[in-house]
Amino acid sequence: MTTCPSDGVPFTVGRLLESGAAYLCRHGIDADEAAKLAAILLSEALGSKRARLPLMMGDCVGENEVKRLRMQFKRLANGEPVQYLLGEWPFHDILLKTDDRALIPRPETEELVEHILKDTIWKRAQQIVDIGTGTGAITLALAHAARGTSKRFTAVDLSEAALSLARENAQRLGLAQQITFVQGDGASGLEARSCDILVSNPPYIATKVVDQLPGHILHHEPRMALDGGEDGLDILRQIVMDGTQVLRSQGKIFFEIGEDQGLAMQRLLERAGYSEVRIRKDFAGNDRYAEGILL
Secondary structure (H helix, E strand, O other), X not given: OEOOOOOOOOOEHHHHHHHHHHHHHHOOOOHHHHHHHHHHHHXXXXXXXXXXXXXXXXXXXXXXHHHHHHHHHHHHHOOOOHHHHHOEEEEOOEEEEOOOOOOOOOXXXXXXXXXXXXXXXXXXXXXXXXXOOOOOHHHHHHHHHOOOOOOEEEXXXXXXXXXXXXXXXXXXXXXXXXXXXXXXXXXOOOOOOOEEXXXXXXXXXXXXXXXXXXXXXXXXXXXXXXXXXXXXXXXXXXXXXXXXXXXXXXXXXXXEOOOOOHHHHHHHHHHOOEXXXXXXEOOOOOEEEEEEEEO
16 A cells, blocks of 8 residues: 555545546446445455455555556446456356456356255266356356366357356366366257256347346347347257256256246246256345256
8 A cells, every 4th residue: 555645635545436436427337336346446456355445445545556447447437347347256166267258157146056056966966067158157166166076067158269268267276177168059969868967057038138238238248148039048948958868867957047937947847857846036036046857
C-alpha cells in the first residue's frame, strides 16, 4: 500500500469503491451489482480478500493500480463480464481460467456438483462423462474431489475452442491424467454401456429468450453454449437418449435445466426408461436439476 500524498485528493480504497460503483451505475448496472463488482476489482487489484476491504477504506492505492482499475471499470461498463476481465474465477474448490471460449461457470452448477458428490452412486462410480464441458468446470471439480482414487473422467464438447480451454484448466490444476477430452456431438461417439455417471449442463435456453438476454451475456458468451433450440430442450432430449446407450445398468444421469423445464424433463426421462426420476430446486427455489437411474 502506498503513502497518501500530502496535497490533492488521495485515491483511497473507499474513494475508489464509491466512484467505481457510481461509474458503473451511470452505465446501467444495478447499484447492488455495481458495488459488488467494484469490491471484486479492488480486492483483486490489492491482492486482498473482499472481507478485508472495510478495514482498508482509508488506505491509499498506488498510481499503477488506479490506472489498471480505471481500464477495468471501462471494460465492465462496456458489458464485458468480470469473469473474462479477470481471466479466472473460483468454482467449487478449484480456480478456473475463464475467457470467451466457453460459458462462465455459475453458482447453480456448483450445486449440481454437490448433488453428484452426495449421491450414493458417487462412491462406486468409476467412469464419469461430462457432456458440454465448456471450461471443464464440472469434470474438474469432480476430478479434484476424486484425487487418489481410480475414477476416470471423459469431457466432451462440440467446440474445439472450449475443449482447448478445458485442457488448459486441467493442466493448471494437475488433473489432466485423470481426464480424456473428446470433441463430439453429445455422447454419440462413446462406447455403449461405458459409464456410471453421465452429467451435463447443456444449452437449455429457448432461442427467442437467448435474443433477450442481457448484453454482457448475449454479446460476450458463446451462443452455442446457451441456445437450446425452439423450446430449449433440443440438446436435453439428445442427451437423455444418449444416456440410454452409454450408461451401464444402474448408472445415473444428472442435468442442469431451465427453471420452467422440470415437468418436461421428468416426462422425458420417464418415457426414455429412467427410474427414480427427480427434479430438484436450486437455492432460489426454482426447478434447476434433473436426475434419473437407468435400469
